[in-house]
Amino acid sequence: xxxxxxxxxxxxxxxxxxxxxxxxxxxxxxxxxxxxxxxxxxxxxxxxxxxxxxxxxxxxxxxxxxxxxxxxxxxxxxxxxxxxxxxxxxxxxxxxxxxxxxxxxxxxxxxxxxxxxxxxxxxxxxxxxxxxxxxx
Amino acid sequence: xxxxxxxxxxxxxxxxxxxxxxxxxxxxxxxxxxxxxxxxxxxxxxxxxxxxxxxxxxxxxxxxxxxxxxxxxxxxxxxxxxxxxxxxxxxxxxxxxxxxxxxxxxxxxxxxxxxxxxxxxxxxxxxxxxxxxxxxxxxxxxxxxxxxxxxxxxxxxxxxxxxxxxxxxxxxxxxxxxxxxxxxxxxxxxxxxxxxxxxxxxxxxxxxxxxxxxxxxxxxxxxxxxxxxxxxxxxxxxxxxxxxxxxxxxxxxxxxxxxxxxxxxxxxxxxxxxxxxxxxxxxxxxxxxxxxxxxxxxxxxxxxxxxxxxxxxxxxxxxxxxxxxxxxxxxxxxxxxxxxxxxxxxxxxxxx
Ligand code: SF4
Numbered sequence: 001x002x003x004x005x006x007x008x009x010x011x012x013x014x015x016x017x018x019x020x021x022x023x024x025x026x027x028x029x030x031x032x033x034x035x036x037x038x039x040x041x042x043x044x045x046x047x048x049x050x051x052x053x054x055x056x057x058x059x060x061x062x063x064x065x066x067x068x069x070x071x072x073x074x075x076x077x078x079x080x081x082x083x084x085x086x087x088x089x090x091x092x093x094x095x096x097x098x099x100x101x102x103x104x105x106x107x108x109x110x111x112x113x114x115x116x117x118x119x120x121x122x123x124x125x126x127x128x129x130x131x132x133x134x135x136x
Numbered sequence: 137x138x139x140x141x142x143x144x145x146x147x148x149x150x151x152x153x154x155x156x157x158x159x160x161x162x163x164x165x166x167x168x169x170x171x172x173x174x175x176x177x178x179x180x181x182x183x184x185x186x187x188x189x190x191x192x193x194x195x196x197x198x199x200x201x202x203x204x205x206x207x208x209x210x211x212x213x214x215x216x217x218x219x220x221x222x223x224x225x226x227x228x229x230x231x232x233x234x235x236x237x238x239x240x241x242x243x244x245x246x247x248x249x250x251x252x253x254x255x256x257x258x259x260x261x262x263x264x265x266x267x268x269x270x271x272x273x274x275x276x277x278x279x280x281x282x283x284x285x286x287x288x289x290x291x292x293x294x295x296x297x298x299x300x301x302x303x304x305x306x307x308x309x310x311x312x313x314x315x316x317x318x319x320x321x322x323x324x325x326x327x328x329x330x331x332x333x334x335x336x337x338x339x340x341x342x343x344x345x346x347x348x349x350x351x352x353x354x355x356x357x358x359x360x361x362x363x364x365x366x367x368x369x370x371x372x373x374x375x376x377x378x379x380x381x382x383x384x385x386x387x388x389x390x391x392x393x394x395x396x397x398x399x400x401x402x403x404x405x406x407x408x409x410x411x412x413x414x415x416x417x418x419x420x421x422x423x424x425x426x427x428x429x430x431x432x433x434x435x436x437x438x439x440x441x442x443x444x445x446x447x448x449x450x451x452x453x454x455x456x457x458x459x460x461x462x463x464x465x466x467x468x469x470x471x472x473x474x475x476x477x478x479x480x481x482x483x484x485x486x487x488x
């Protein structure tokens with residue numbers, strides 16, 4: 001077998017965004033509908049694992065826009081959160097301590113988990129504060 | 137520290153909040169193509185577990201696998217795995233030596249009998265009674281069988297532990313074999329690669345910690361989440377392959393323009409691994425991006441399959457049917473990536 005025996009197909013060059021951002025928007029709409037109807041509290045769509053081109057990515061950002069809330073979190077590296085212009089649709093980016101992007105996803109909910117204090121952490125804080133008070 | 141503490145309690149005392157668990161799990165879910173909504177569930181499960189006892193056995197190996205998991209990623213989110221496990225025995229890393237080291241292993245085995253995880257790097261020599269590699273007066277075979285008897289599962293890290301690797305290369309002077317040639321009565325998963333990708337190791341361990349079992353495997357015992365596609369399936373030079381643009385020398389015009397490395401011996405079309413997506417050195421690059429074809433280091437007997445620099449069509453690696461299928465699959469690659477990722481997600485979501 002030689003190289004010439006390999007069937008070669010010419011891939012058409014792709015310019016501009018694909019259909020992916022619009023397909024994602026449909027998915028967001030369905031999930032938002034589920035949260036609105038009380039069928040779900042929280043949904044996530046992984047963006048990091050999807051084959052989004054830079055053009056797709058840019059179009060998705062344009063379609064969703066930016067909303068009223070944004071926040072920075074420091075937990076073993078930086079995390080960025082902002083609510084998109086579509087209320088209840090949050091865009092999250094997690095970085096490691098080495099500043100590498102490790103996860104990026106949309107969370108469809110009233111308040112993303114990363115912004116909430118976990119109940120266990122809250123209860124641990126009760127004990128910690130008590131220790132401080134009794135030490136005074 | 138009380139033994140009954142959960143991992144969540146233990147790490148909170150070190151200042152690691154549940155947000156960190158969430159981040160770790162979001163990163164793991166992404167690299168394993170799990171549904172993103174699984175990440176919070178994983179984080180809760182992980183926080184509720186006990187710290188997992190791990191016994192790491194090194195046999196006929198070069199320590200490259202340990203270097204890979206340790207060196208490449210600190211201080212990354214993946215390196216948190218070392219906070220989630222109790223590495224009770226690793227003769228390269230532990231402070232104890234000699235009898236004290238062996239005693240530490242015996243103690244960990246006794247305390248966690250039936251529950252500990254065994255990680256093996258290196259192959260096991262069987263020839264001449266296994267005398268070619270011994271530790272503390274025991275052959276590697278004896279050690280493996282003794283330690284595996286109380287294990288919940290075994291992870292073979294690197295091509296040597298998985299398939300015999302370089303020690304097994306012709307003429308295989310020590311009679312080297314991989315772990316699953318010996319251990320038949322326990323779950324064994326293979327994470328081949330020379331060395332394996334750090335996230336593949338951390339992801340597999342994290343998956344065992346959170347789900348209590350090893351992930352879905354392919355016919356060669358590898359986790360499908362990381363070894364489900366060939367390098368060629370996910371290679372960014374694939375469109376050039378489709379257009380027939382091949383570099384013919386490492387310094388020719390094609391090489392300078394970043395054309396496909398097939399004619400220079402790239403084994404990407406028949407090598408299953410995640411280098412093209414996860415990449416190396418904090419996601420920096422992988423061999424093909426650095427201008428060298430894939431060597432096929434995660435495939436069994438890669439060392440003995442003829443020159444690294446001959447095209448697949450001229451070596452013992454390929455056959456016409458396999459190569460034609462690789463080429464034909466190319467047309468659907470764009471859509472296929474999304475579909476494939478969904479396929480993994482559905483399988484895992486159904487708990488299959
Ligand atoms: S042959 Fe190698 S360089 Fe060419 S597209 Fe396939 S994996 Fe990439």
